[in-house]
Amino acid sequence: IGDGHRLARALNIPVCFDFRSADVAAGGEGAPLAPLFHLAMVDALQRPVTVLNLGGVANITWIGDGAISEPERVNMLAFDTGPGNGLLDDWMLKRTGLAMDRDGATSARGRVDWELIRSIMQDSFFAECPPKSLDRFTFSLKPVMHLSIEDGAATLAAFTANCVRHALSQCPEKPREILVTGGGRHNATIMRLLAQTTGITVRPIEDVGCSGDHLEAQAFAFLAARAANNLPLTYPKTTGVPSPQTGGTVVYP
Template identity: 50%
Template structure:
């Protein structure tokens, strides 16, 4: 049953732990679950190196998944408490938490997507209702289960000049093409994963330089692109597949760069990300007027310069239109949790390939008396 959220505007809180393995983002919004969005406070809790190691150890569904999932959930509860304390918001002022968990396996062609994290435990720890498993119903109905953020991006873009493209460059990069017409029309929002985002460069730099990422794109700026390797990386049938389509973090590897210097590897893998995003434009129904970039990749000046060179139209961080790029995904999961409570679609055939507009998510109520 679809239930309107009009007049019901307590805070919603969203949580995101992305494929870049850098930490947890937490954000508050107020929304009607449609176009009205008010952004609130946000907080980011970085993972310490040991937690990154533990998360990496269970990618693919290997290792101590249950133990790491519990540790992950408790860190999310800490992020919630710290955000609410900093924002001076009481738990009873929060209607719902949208809990993404952490993706350790994404194989939609096999009908599988796996996000670790315990929604019931998070509800017990925070005293707030939790909506989790936001991808599962989409995959069960034939969808890719990703990307999930486009409907939130479309809501934010309602007053912007369109068509435009919004690219989220996390561990994997995805794009939403948002058309010029009524955003209620399914064919006005098209989305898909473009290819690797930061994951390959992060892995390369961590393995060969001892740092978790290429800070400010400095290594990539100092190297040279190996054009032969770049051509081989781009020779992959995924990029020609008609969307919707999505990727697992480990569908691509930095191993082909073995033998390159630290700098040349960083440059070539960064160019690979830029080239795959540019190729995505070939799947758009119409050219876009501008590209808005969110996610950690927008902090990399070398990557942003490569994108500007390849795309030929304005390429800007989402802050240029007043959005909050560091926590946009977390905000999106708060928005999707509200839509889940109202029975509204989280995904569309044009964003994930799902058979019909689909809601989703599992509600984990807070224990009775949690706010007593």
């Protein structure tokens, strides 16, 4: 997205862009791209640990033994888990005109329809082996349209949490903790349901000294530095690419 050449000329600095194309051309999913940065963030923490990004779609990076200095040796797995904030945001906009369930206030007042969640979890996506990626619009609001505003919000928040629980069951080992980034970490209901459904300590990424609001920008700066040095950005266990793959295009003013 965007014109890297034009941006480089306008800013008079080198620009790195188009991070995904090489991975896709080599047979990978092209996403997620942040796992290497997640590895760098947790390099000093006890493992295994999971970094959970709650954007429109949720994705996890499960990190076992190994160091950022030798990422090809790290026991690591990254993939999309299911909807993150996307469905809940859509629900709130459609039913209330608000852009989000701020702080989880609406979902906190509702009752979760667990039977409905179990039905939605029959979707073939959840049977696929990771790594895998999900389109933002794979799932719709249709199954919850008969629910009240509060119950629909609560059920969608629980669906997000249950998708993460299921994803962790596909990982090599239960993590010691889940570190959450992305807008979803501000939703207290989702955070509570994550802890309840997984039985794992759940913390915002700020607890380990990182910024959840700036993490994606920092991640792509990190990837740009690797791309400029022709180092791999993606690995078989992060995007499904057959072998470690560099990427990105660096242009100069």
